[in-house]
Amino acid sequence: QVQLVESGGGSAQVGGSLRLSCAAAARSTYSTACMGWFRQPPGKQREGVAAIVYDGSTIYTDSVKGRITISQDKAGTTLYLQMNSLKPEDTAIYYCAAHRTPCTGDYWRRGALDYWGQGTQVTVSS
16 A cells, blocks of 8 residues: 655745655555646645656646646655745645556546545645
């Protein structure tokens, strides 16, 4: 069983930055080519934010392009989400997710992934 543990959430002001981390255990049981971040704003549905997919490329939801960057360490055991120029609409619980096999962007966006973290709260205020 893969354990995903997020950290780095907290409060930030508009225009500020936060860096989220996701530490993954049991490396042999998940694919580094289907890992990413989702978020759930208060009162809204969960949405995909960013992911690393089957060919090693990165994908982002339109609202975060140019402000948020996803990356992972060489060992594939830690996933990062660097968030800059934060906006109030970035306020949400952020979840790290991974899958057993590589996936396409379309598959990842559907959210049917095998492993999920417990989430970390990000609050952006003016």
